[in-house]
Amino acid sequence: MDQFTINLLFVGASFALYIGIAIWARAGSTSEFYAAGRGVHPVTNGMATAADWMSAASFISMAGLIAFTGYDNSSFLMGWTGGYVLLALLLAPYLRKFGKFTVSEFIGDRFYSQTARMVAVICLIVASTTYVIGQMTGVGVAFGRFLEVSNTTGLLIGACVVFAYAVFGGMKGVTYTQVAQYVVLIMAYTIPAIFISLQLTGNPIPALGLFGDHAASGEPLLAKLDQIVRELGFNEYTAHHADTFNMVLFTLSLMIGTAGLPHVIMRFFTVPKVSDARWSAGWALVFIALLYLTAPAVGAMARLNITEQFWPNGTSGEAVSVEQIETDSAYDWMATWKKTGLLDWEDKNGDGKIQYYNDANAEMQAKAAEKGWTGNELTKFNRDILVLANPEIANLPSWVIGLVAAGGLAAALSTAAGLLLAISSAVSHDLIKGAINPNISEKGELMSARVAMAVAIAVATYLGLNPPGFAAQTVALAFGLAAASIFPALMMGIFSTKINNVGAVAGMVAGLSVTLVYIFLHKGWFFVPGTNSFSDADPLLGTVKSTSFGAIGAAINFAVAYLVAGMTKKTPQHIVDLVESVRVPRGAAAAQDH
């Protein structure tokens, strides 16, 4: 059986499983559609949250970004896990006590303002749509590879699958499906990592292998990696090269953004009790940590494997020959990935060998001139392909490659489905039922939810064709937007009785618009390529990249809200009472009735 058939088999079997579960647990009423009847156990909920949360960005993209940058991209690891602390301590238990379905309902009620609710809906839609664009980038890479078609075709096919899939059920279907998806994706991520860790270090636990010894040389793995990348003129893997201020801001933006993402917060409305909401955030992070502790090992080990494949005789020996790439089965992955258009190489100096090195490094330029090299000949290596190509690069058995295919798709699909649900509930429940037509029938509400999904996926697919960055980078922008708009409003709503309706609205509007403008200035207006006035290589404000601006946006949101609230009418007593009641767990059971 060839690899293509095996991949299809694994992907097909996993899909049959998810769809089977979705049909079995299909949402009947509106309340089930949104919040699964509040009957989900914290561990189950944690696992589903983990699947929902770990998207194409975590699964497909993150390790690749770490592999080629090393320590400097640790921000992704710290940022995307640290946000759970904020969620667990500052939001989850209180929002569960409040006992409504959506984030914007909380904001609308707490700030006793229909305007606040609508502004929150807009913030949610903007952040979620940006997030879906990042997912579609990952979907394109995954489908492109496994159907062996171009990235664009893969993206279009993937979009249809995501839509069909998301329409199938509401959260109840999605909750149990996502438990299955979690199991598939964590196996798909860790099994190849275990194989590779055993090959390189002899340690079956990748997270420990990363800090173990490289079996072939006897040196510590990271020291070996530092040495060979240095010899090719790249930055040392473990060293700190990035701008420190930007790195701090970026990490902070990802953390705050995590705690402001509607599809993650919504999960905490679905546990039975307030105390469960606290545990639930912890369980979610346990399941997330299984992948996040493995990811840095995947990145470092892949970087080592790739470098050694191009320099089979060591970095001072001869580079790999074009003939070997074309004939040796160990290099088959290069031909397969070339088809997607995401990997390319060119024998520039015509010596029959492919020299992979950093041609921007002065020392390497001198060495290249001496050896007759005319530039780095690995001309394209899209970071997003690393995780999916990894088992092929390490020559793992074909069933492992099939499993990774299924895992990558599970990651992208589960998050895309969760986000589409968040977008559709924002439109149908908050925008249409809450403002435009309060008398809409339950059927009409479900219908409008599905139309909203279709529109969101069409927009995301269109923009996903020319994404503003690698999957994880686009997703990071979405986090910046959530950080600047939703998180501050929620936190102030719970922890301060001083913030009134006008303050909250002004804060959200200021945070969202300043952040959005900063992102558009660097990434193009509405992400249309070529319309940007600045680039992240030379940002508008010092060293602050557009991906890191969320933390500043959040600070603006807090500051504006406090200033405006101080100048306008005080919060009325019944709202102060509401805040007081949200702060204590007792009485949460009554809040379940709708």
Place this chain on the structure above:
Amino acid sequence: MAENSSNSSYWSANLRIIFISLIIWAIVPFGFGILLRPMFSGVMIGGADLGFWVAQQGSILVFLALIFFYAWRMNKLDAEHGVDEE
């Protein structure tokens, strides 16, 4: 009124726990993982220094510990102040 004062002492106890937890939450990744990394460059963990380990793995373990500590501590505090769910 008795309930109110209990609620406010419950709330200030909660705020104190949150405050201490968030200090740890901030110091580990931003301090040990990034800003203070050069100070501990001599402490080696398997081929790299302490800061590298904290940035890539240590922070995540600390976050986990913090969340579970908070959940356990707060559920206990709820009971102590009689505001837990029946």
